[in-house]
Amino acid sequence: MPNLLALLNGNTSLAGFAAHLDAGFLSEAQARLAEALLSEDQPHLFTDWDSPGVRDEEKRAFLDTLLTAHQAYPGGLTGYIHNARTLLAQASSGANPFDGCTPTQPDLVDLSAFGADYDQAEALGLRCFADTAVVLVAGGLGERLGYHGIKLDIPVEVTESTSYLAHFTQVILAASRRLGRNIPLVIMTSRETNEGTRATLAANANFGLAPDQITILCQELVPALSDIDAHLALEGKYNLILKPHGHGDIHMLLHTSGTAEKFAAAGVRYLLFIQDTNGQVFNAAMAAIGVSESHGYDFNSIAVNRIPGEAVGGLAKLEKSGCQPFTLNVEYNQLDPLLRATVSPEGDVPDERGFSIFPGNVNLIVLRLAPYLRVLESSRGIIAEFVNPKFSDPARTKFKKPARLETMMQDLPKLFTSGEKTGVTVFDRTWCFSACKNNLTDAAAKVVQNGPAESASSAENDFYLAGRMKLRAAGAEVNDAPTRLIRGVPITPGPRVILRPSFALTLAEVRDQIQGGRISADATLVLDGDIRLENVNVDAGAALVVHAAPGASVTIKDATFSAKPTFEIQELTDAEIASPDVPEYLRIRGYRITNQGAKIFTITQPGKWIITPQGEVHSA
Ligand code: UTP
16 A cells, blocks of 8 residues: 555654554555545544554444445545535535526426326326336435334324335235236335334235345435535544435435346336335326326426425426426425526416416426436436535635535436436325324424424325225215314314225226215225225214235125224323323324224135125125
8 A cells, every 4th residue: 555655654643543554454445445535635534543452443433434435425435525525616606506597387297187187197007017116215214203113114094004114015016916027116225224124024024025026225324524625524533424315315226236227127117216104105106107108208206286385396397508408396495586587577476276387396206217227327326416514604615514415316307418308297285195204293383384294194194085085086975074183183084995905006996896885974994905895885983894815806785884883083192192102103193093893804715705785794
């Protein structure tokens, strides 16, 4: 290591570190990295080291951390520092990333109402789902929710307590069976979620998915930066400060792990990117994939109608002379000034329906794999990083606290240069998006300010609502219970309708399986498997819960289920909310749902079965 020795030579503050080289303390790779970092003006990382033998464990951990961060980033820490310097210089000069851009309405397909267009898109999308891989980003800390476990373990509903991961994998399993192809699932984890995610998969035998159907990619943290010169930030002598790099890491990992290429070789054509606690996504996903196919969209954002000024990013087509126009998420606080400075002196104004012409981004994306591979190749998977330092001096060179480079998965179109087609598919909001992000106290405060609660309870509420929307679309009569507040969050207590993916994957399938019928107030309906209902009523407070194993096909005809008591919502008391003896997944929603005596029909044997109006199960 002659270069390293030359860099250390004569520098007394580095003498302690140099002594470790002589003692053979560093591996070859660590020594090479130290040399690279010293060449990048990072001597503070190795300054005033204690003599060999003193605090050696801490030094080893420090060197390991540096090497891990180096190996995780394409181009290593040198590349990270170079990228940081460029982005920090831009941030310091106050450059506006949208300078010179003119926003216009993006190319969009409006599927916010059901109808023939919706059905066509869904039918096409279901066929294309056979060539799709699902990419679930689940590395987030969930700080706003404050749940002490991985978010994927949280039940999306507590009638039967199905976790988010169980729900997502149910869709993938049902579609794989239906389409005759094992649909791959990629899960991006992080240090905080990796172990928990693996444990959940192991404890549940991968929820029935084949082991080679699931790929786990763990994102690493990146070093924090202490100033405009991109010095890596330390906390004490041997402790590198690390921070999350953001969900855009998924692009880097799909590239560096070779997963994207492997999928292409296996015939995958689309990637569907989903989030960890949005239980609604698969209501809309098939139709969105269908739109990608019919409209040739390389990048298709699932979006919602938004009111001007609403705190949701707006999707806008940005045109800039000399550049290819692309559709991008513009944060709502940047969109209005951009509009005022360019095409609309009044800013973001409502159209005749009261909505902005820039639909709201919910970070659900359908991506065509072929152009994606090209972008990954040219960018090495580093997608449109940005840095957001809070400067502490007028010269904008020092930070209030360490910053870091970040990346967001929705920024991929910034790298499109070869005529890629970007578009937007607009869906009814609760149909496609209702996340569990906020703890109950914050959720209630948001409701007071007319914002979305985005709590475990509102997410569960919307999960049942989607079930009711499907029933209505099939022509059933659905009478909602009056809304009530539970701990400040509005809840419609029923009917609680869960139509499992094994029952139907599209609206057309729901229509095929359900004819007529009525369900009222706080009734419960759970249909899991091949089940057909003809003129079946479920009265207020009553329940019909049927689980039919694969191969079993069940018919229920001209029956009214009215027996009570069945499932009830019970609000938690203050003492229960505070009690560690009550499961946290209940405390974050403020209630439990208990079965006081509903009969559950579980049919385990293949064949044709009938459930009679008297509630008896017979072979057909
Ligand atoms: P969110 O911002 O909604 O979730 O991320 P979060 O980061 O977990 O929540 P807070 O901000 O700490 O309260 C949207 C999606 O991106 C994933 C999350 O897991 C979620 O699915 N994500 C976020 C990652 O996978 N990695 C990250 O570094 C950040």
